[in-house]
Amino acid sequence: MNELALKYGCNPNQKPARILMADSSNLPVVVLNGKPGYINFLDALNSWQLVKELKENTGMVAAASFKHVSPAGAALGYPLDKVLRKMYHIDRGMKLSPLACAYTRARGADRMSSFGDWIALSDVCDVPTAKIIKSEVTDGIIAPGYEPEALDILKSKKGGNYNVVSIDPNYVPVSLEHKQVYGITFEQGRNSLKIDNSMLENMVTENKTLTDVQKRDLVLSLITLKYTQSNSVCYVQDGQVIGVGAGQQSRIHCTRLAGQKADNWQLRHMPKVLNLPFRDDVAKPNRDNAIDVYLGDTPEDVIGENVWAETFTCQPKPLTKAQKKKWLSKVTGVSLGSDAFFPFGDNIERAHRSGVTAIVEAGGSIRDQQVIDTCNKYGIAMAFCGLRLFHH
Numbered sequence: 001m002n003e004l005a006l007k008y009g010c011n012p013n014q015k016p017a018r019i020l021m022a023d024s025s026n027l028p029v030v031v032l033n034g035k036p037g038y039i040n041f042l043d044a045l046n047s048w049q050l051v052k053e054l055k056e057n058t059g060m061v062a063a064a065s066f067k068h069v070s071p072a073g074a075a076l077g078y079p080l081d082k083v084l085r086k087m088y089h090i091d092r093g094m095k096l097s098p099l100a101c102a103y104t105r106a107r108g109a110d111r112m113s114s115f116g117d118w119i120a121l122s123d124v125c126d127v128p129t130a131k132i133i134k135s136e137v138t139d140g141i142i143a144p145g146y147e148p149e150a151l152d153i154l155k156s157k158k159g160g161n162y163n164v165v166s167i168d169p170n171y172v173p174v175s176l177e178h179k180q181v182y183g184i185t186f187e188q189g190r191n192s193l194k195i196d197n198s199m200l201e202n203m204v205t206e207n208k209t210l211t212d213v214q215k216r217d218l219v220l221s222l223i224t225l226k227y228t229q230s231n232s233v234c235y236v237q238d239g240q241v242i243g244v245g246a247g248q249q250s251r252i253h254c255t256r257l258a259g260q261k262a263d264n265w266q267l268r269h270m271p272k273v274l275n276l277p278f279r280d281d282v283a284k285p286n287r288d289n290a291i292d293v294y295l296g297d298t299p300e301d302v303i304g305e306n307v308w309a310e311t312f313t314c315q316p317k318p319l320t321k322a323q324k325k326k327w328l329s330k331v332t333g334v335s336l337g338s339d340a341f342f343p344f345g346d347n348i349e350r351a352h353r354s355g356v357t358a359i360v361e362a363g364g365s366i367r368d369q370q371v372i373d374t375c376n377k378y379g380i381a382m383a384f385c386g387l388r389l390f391h392h
Contacts, residue, residue, distance in 0.1 A: 001026060001027055002020060002021040002024050002025060002026055002027060003018050003019065003020035003021070003027070004018060004019050004020070004027060004029075004031070005017070005018045006018055006019065006036075006037055006038050006041075007035065007037055008037070008038065009038045010038055010039060014038075017038050019041055022178075023174070028167055028168040028171035029041075029044070029045075029142070029165050029166065029167050029168075030165065030166045030167075031163070031164070031165055032146070032151065032155075032164040032165065032166055033151075033154065033155045033160075033161075033162060033163065033164040034140060034158070034161050034162050034163035034164060035161070035163070036140055036163040036165060039068070039069070040118060040139060040140050040163055042069045043066040043067070043068075043069055043118035043139075043140075044118055044120065044140070044142040044165055044167075045142075046066065046069055046227045047064040047065075047066040047071065047118060047119070047120030047142065047227070048120045048142050048167055049227055050062075050064045050071060050074055050120065050223060050224060050226070050227045051063060051064050051074070051120045051121060051122040052122060052169070053195065053223050053226070054074065054076065054122065054220065054223055055122035055123070057195065057196060057219060057223065058076055058216065058219075058220075060076045060077050060078075060098070060102075060239075061076070061077040061098045061099045061102050061121075061122050061123045062074065062075065062076050062077065062102055062121075062122040063075055063077075063099065063102035063103035063105070063106040063119065063120065063121050063122070064106055064119070064120040064224075065103070065106045065107045065109070065114040065117040065118075065119060066117055066118045066119075066120065067113055067114065067116070067117050067118070069229060070227075070228045070229045070232075070244065070246040070247065071106075071224055071227065071228055071241065071244055071246075072106075072107075072109065072110045072113035072114040072117060072244065073105070073106040073107060073108065073109030073110055073113075073114060073240070073241045073244070074106050074109075074220070074223075074224045074240070074241045075101075075102050075103075075105030075106040075109070075239060075240035075241060076102055076105075076216075076220070076239040076240065077097075077098030077099055077101045077102035077105075078098075078101060078102075078105070078238065078239045078240075079096070079098075079101055080096065080101055080104060080105070083269055083274065084104075084105070084108070086274050087108060087268050087269065087274065088104050088105075088107070088108040088111075089135075089284050089287070090104060090132075094128075094131075095128055096128055096132075097126050097128040097129060099121060099122075099123055099125070099126055099128070099129045100126070100128040100129040100131075100132050102121075102122075103119060103121065103129055103132060103133065104132055105239075105240040106119075106240065106241070107119075107136065108240075108265075109240060109241045109242050109243070109244075109261075109265060110243070110244070110261050110264075110265070111288040112288055112289065112292050113261075115137055115285055115288070116137055116138065116139050117138050117139065118138070118139050118140050118141070118142070119133060119138055119140070119141040119142070120141070120142050120143070121141065121142070121143040121144075122143075122144075123143070123144065124143065124144060124145040124146060124147060125141065125143045125145070125146045125147065125150045125151075125154070126147050126150055127147060127149050127150045127153065129150065130146075130147075130149075130150035130151075130153040130154050131153060133153075133154065133157075134153050134154070134156070134157055135284070136284070137285060138157075138162075139163060140162065140163025140164065140165065141154065141162075141163070141164055141165065142165045142166070142167055143165075143166065143167070144166065144167060144168075144169040145166055146164070146166065151164065173190060174190070175189060175190055175192070176188070176189060176190065177189070177190050191226065191389075191391075193226070193387065193389075195219055195222045195223050195226065196219060197215050197219060199219070199222065199360065199383070199385035199386075199387070200215055200218055200219070200360060200383040200385070201383070202363075202383055202384045202385070202386065203381065203382070203383050204363065204368075204372055204382055204383065204384050205372055205375045205376055205380065205381055205382045206376045206379075207375075207376075207379050207380065207381040208381065209381060210358055210381055210383070213238075213333075214333075214335055214357070214358040214381070216239060217236040217237065217238075217239065217335035217358070218236070218335045218337055218358055218359075218360045218383070220236050220239065220240075220241070220335075221234040221235070221236045221241070221335060221336065221337025221360065222337045222360060222385070222389065224236075224241055224244065224337070225337050225338070225339040225389045225391075226339075226389050226391060227391060228244060228246045228247075228339065228391060229246045229247040229391060229392065230246075230247070230339050230340070230389075230390040230391055230392060231245075231247070231248050231249065231250070231251050231254050231339065231340065232244065232245060232246045232247070232248075232254055232338075232339045232391075233245045233251070233254040233255050233258050233336060233337065233338045233339070233347075234258060234336070234337045234338075235258050235259065235261075235262040235334055235335070235336055235351075235354060235356070236334070236335045236336075236337070237262075237333060237334045237335065237355075242261070242262045242265040242266075242334070243257075243258040243259060243260070243261035243262030243263075243265065243354075244258055244261065245257035245258030245259075245261075251338070251340070251342060251343060251347060252344065252346055252347055252350070254338075255338075255342075255347045255350045255351060256350055259350050259351065259353070259354045262334065262354045263324075263328055263354055264292065264295050266327065266328060266331050266354075266355070267295050267319075267324060267327060267328070268291065268295070269327075270319070270323075270327055272317075272319060272323070273291060273294070273295070273319070276290070276291065276294065276312065276316055277312045277313045277314050277316065278290075278311065278312060278313070279311060279312060279313055282311055286311065287311075290302045290311050294316070294318075294319065295319065295324075299318045299319065300318075303315060303316050303317075303318060328353070328354070328355070331354065331355030332355045332357055333355065333357055334351075334354055334355040334356045334357065335356065335357070335358045335359070335360075336351050336356045336358070336359045336360075337359070337360050337361070338359075338360070338361040338362070339362075339388065339389040339390060339391070340361070340362050340388045340389070340390065341361055341362045341363055341364045341365040341368070341371075342361055342365065342371045343365050343367060344367060344370065344371070345367070345370045345371050345373065345374035347371070348371060348374035348375055348378070348380065349374060351380075352378045352380065356380060357379075357380055357381065358380065358381045358382070359375065359380060359381070359382040359383070360382070360383045360384075360385050361382070361383075361384065361385070362384065362385055362386060362387055362388050362389075363384030363385070363386060364384075364386075368384075
């Protein structure tokens, strides 16, 4: 089959809609269940490329959580400790495969943004991963295959209408890409750039030492940015994305947005947050929303006198600014990637406040030295990869 009709395009008024192979070859994707839409396939094909490249680079299973054609999270399949299990609502006794760990981490980066996500898995979906997915609110999934029992579990979601797509892992797209805007056709070479440790060799700061862990996380950030709407920056720690700032016109706004998400991820480790006294009947999405509000500037919206009983068994005490600042002051070992150069040192100042100790960016700004000097002030190691990763 070389084309697939869709219900509509980006919006219900945009008809007809379809995906097709211009050369009349067979589509590399097969819909196993549900009826994926136009945006679903944009998410599916972008997220698949991300996890495929992560697997090729690291040799580890990988997963991504996408919303509106940008990743909310991406991760490698490292085990979860007790704290992460509690943060991500995983029961202590639940058995997790490496692939299940990868998706749990990817969704756990920013659970608010991942609500209703599209999932991509680098490997065949196994039963533990399917069980994790079954308990989450998600639009669909793409993977190179599915274990029979895992497929049955996924098909049972959404009253039998959950979107399940398989993709040929050996598919290689043509080298030229085309898109139309306002009736005009754009053509460009596909971005087949291979991202690896060679992009980290041009160390421009006084601190020229990158550990293997930092190299892994910096490469993870760059591969994530390759499939993120620009402008974008990406914070990474322990083999998982912890904050993405996507689609902002100003780079400092990317850095602030992603930095705030990364800070929230760090604050979710606090015992006071982990032990919030939720009522048993409060579902995971509502818990995630309550935690997000609790960590924000208006915690009274969930713990105030007139509302706390809707969510909690007893009224929680607020998390003070001083408590948050003290916790975040101890954070270190975070890596940061940018899809283009940082034009001012203010980006580094903001990154430092989120515990960043290693950075990779393109370089090429007329203020590169100011950016380098700001890194040197804090002992941050920075590499210029010399390549821009814009994605639209």
